[in-house]
Amino acid sequence: MAKSEKGKAAIYKGLGHPMEIVEYPVTDPEPGAILVKMRRANICGSDLHMWRGDVDLAALGQPLPAILGHEMIGTVAKLGQGVTTDSAGQPLAEGDRVVYRYFVPCGRCKACLKGNDAACPNAYLTVVNPSEPPPHFRGAYAEYYYLMPNQTVFKVPDDLTDEMAAPANCALSEVIYGLEKVKFSFGETIAIQGAGGLGIYATAVAKDMGAAKVIVIDGIDERLELAKAFGADEVIDMKEYKEPYERSARVKELTGGWGADVVAELVGFPRVIPEGLDMLGNGGRYLEIGNVSPLKTVELDPAMLVISGKSIVAVALYTAEALKKALDFLSRSKDRYPFEKILCCTYPLEQIEKAFTEQDKGLATRTSIVL
Numbered sequence: 001m002a003k004s005e006k007g008k009a010a011i012y013k014g015l016g017h018p019m020e021i022v023e024y025p026v027t028d029p030e031p032g033a034i035l036v037k038m039r040r041a042n043i044c045g046s047d048l049h050m051w052r053g054d055v056d057l058a059a060l061g062q063p064l065p066a067i068l069g070h071e072m073i074g075t076v077a078k079l080g081q082g083v084t085t086d087s088a089g090q091p092l093a094e095g096d097r098v099v100y101r102y103f104v105p106c107g108r109c110k111a112c113l114k115g116n117d118a119a120c121p122n123a124y125l126t127v128v129n130p131s132e133p134p135p136h137f138r139g140a141y142a143e144y145y146y147l148m149p150n151q152t153v154f155k156v157p158d159d160l161t162d163e164m165a166a167p168a169n170c171a172l173s174e175v176i177y178g179l180e181k182v183k184f185s186f187g188e189t190i191a192i193q194g195a196g197g198l199g200i201y202a203t204a205v206a207k208d209m210g211a212a213k214v215i216v217i218d219g220i221d222e223r224l225e226l227a228k229a230f231g232a233d234e235v236i237d238m239k240e241y242k243e244p245y246e247r248s249a250r251v252k253e254l255t256g257g258w259g260a261d262v263v264a265e266l267v268g269f270p271r272v273i274p275e276g277l278d279m280l281g282n283g284g285r286y287l288e289i290g291n292v293s294p295l296k297t298v299e300l301d302p303a304m305l306v307i308s309g310k311s312i313v314a315v316a317l318y319t320a321e322a323l324k325k326a327l328d329f330l331s332r333s334k335d336r337y338p339f340e341k342i343l344c345c346t347y348p349l350e351q352i353e354k355a356f357t358e359q360d361k362g363l364a365t366r367t368s369i370v371l
Contacts, residue, residue, distance in 0.1 A: 009142035010352045010369075011065040011131055015053045018353050019068075024136035029080035032149030036074035036098060038371040040166045041140035042343065043359050044071045045196060045268055046292050051356050054293040063130040069140025069369070070102035070127045071170035073162050077144065086155045088324055097156040099169045099327070102126055102140075103317060104151050118177060118317040124148070141352055143371055152320040157331050164330050164339045166368065167197060172326040174289060175202040175266075177318035179209060182287045184262050186210030191251045191260040191279050192232075194267030195223035197342060197366045198289060200230050202264055204337050207231035208329065215254055217247060220362070230337050244275035251279040259284060266290045270298035280310050288314040346370045 006023040013020070029035045047068055049055045058064055076096045086092045104124040105117035112120050126138040126148070135146040147153055156165045175198055184190065190206050192199045195218035206214050207230075216227040219238030227235055234254050241247045252259050259281030265272060268290035277286055277300070304310070330339065345364045347355040348371075355367045 007137065007143035008349060009067050009131060009137065009139075010349055012050070012057075012068050013065045014058045015056060019141070019356075021350055024131070024142075025134070026137075026144055027135045027146075029078055029083075029135075029146065030149065031081040032083060033080040034076060034083055034092075034098075034147035034151075034153060035078040035080075036100075036145040036147055037077040038072060038074040038140065038143055038145055039097070040073050040162045040346075041069045041369045041371065042071040042166055042170075042197075043069075043355060043367045043369070044170055045198070045290070046070075048356065048360055049268070049293050052360065054296075057128060060294070062128050065131050066128060067131045067137065067139030067142050068127060069142075071167055072102075072140040072145065073097060073099050073156065073166040073168075074145055080149070087152045087320055088154055090155045092153075092155060097162070097165070098147075098153050099156055099165055099323065100147055100151055100153040101169060101173075101318075101320060101323060104148055107150075118315070118319050118322075120317070123317060141349065141369055143349070152323060154324055154327060157327060159334065160327070160330050161340070163343050163368075164334060165327070167201070167342065167366075168326040168330065169323055171197040172201045172205070172329070173318045173322040174198065174315060175205050175264075176325050176329070177322035178202075178264070178287050178289050178313075178315040179205055179262075180322075181315055182262055182264075182285045182313045184209060184211075184285075184287075187212050188261035189213040189215070189255050190262045190264060191215040191217065191276070192227075192264045192266060193217050193272050193276050194265070194290060195220070195227045195235075196266065198266035199223075199264075200226055200342055202266060203227050203232050204230045204333065205329065208333065213254065215251055215260065226338075226341060229341070244272075244278070248275055248278040252281075255281065258282075261285070262287060264289065268292065270296045273298050274300060277304060277310060277312075280308070283309045284311075286310065286312045288312055289316075292316070342366055343368050
């Protein structure tokens with residue numbers, strides 16, 4: 001890589017400061033690392049939380065500025081010394097499209113040693129690290145991304161488009177891992193709270209896992225229609241079922257009076273948790289993924305869990321295996337579901353503030369920055 005080459009990045013300086021486009025020097029990858037030329041970076045719900053200030057990085061002690069974004073796809077620009085294959089052993093060369101985990105588990109904590117690196121408390125989250133120190137490119141909203149040594153990376157199958165593969169390393173991998181973690185199994189029923197990116201993928205994955213019935217809850221017509229296209233057996237429109245008890249009663253009606261075997265919270269509002277727990281049948285499992293904003297609370301009646309034998313399973317990250325399964329799922333399902341409809345709008349890097357604003361206002365469901 002020429003020493004004079006630079007790459008653009010949208011940097012986040014904190015609340016009240018619009019993201020700015022700056023240039024950083026592009027450095028060669030160290031041994032074991034990979035320099036990626038970005039192709040597409042999506043705006044995930046957690047990115048919106050940080051941009052809005054629901055998650056205040058400065059208040060949490062994170063050094064700024066930083067490059068946000070973690071749901072992405074790119075091509076190999078340069079391989080560091082010793083890198084010849086991806087994490088599945090497939091040959092890797094410059095120009096190959098890749099997706100990767102946006103975090104690096106420590107490999108040494110109790111969780112990692114037990115084989116549960118998705119629960120690593122020391123995982124290096126590249127997206128919340130400062131962009132000023134080299135190699136600068138730690139987040140998705142930039143022309144380059146620096147893959148660290150030992151960071152999980154997979155070559156993207158040729159039969160997948162960028163639009164299909166870009167969300168694999170966040171939304172899709174997370175719901176695959178979450179549904180496995182909550183032990184969702186063939187013939188069970190599931191109610192999904194929220195038909196955003198996570199909810200749509202969860203709908204398709206649950207059907208692929210043999211769900212007897214998938215029920216999706218949302219209040220936006222376009223999302224409910226998309227949920228049907230991705231396999232939802234029933235949808236509950238919040239404009240029709242306005243109160244939590246009405247929605248809960250409807251889920252029980254649709255499950256023969258019992259309640260769902262699994263309910264997945266994928267909308268990101270703490271207030272929906274009691275409602276979701278009430279939708280569960282006895283012995284049911286509640287999958288919590290959506291709430292990533294710290295210090296947001298909700299009141300619960302723990303006796304409701306104890307008496308009914310209900311449990312809560314929470315997931316933030318995912319395993320390397322889940323990302324590989326996500327790519328395999330996309331390849332075998334690409335003709336079954338309209339994956340291209342999940343991403344509705346594209347913007348250049350220079351219009352990133354507009355992209356965030358329009359998605360935040362609900363003018364776009366899930367947007368992409370194309371680089």
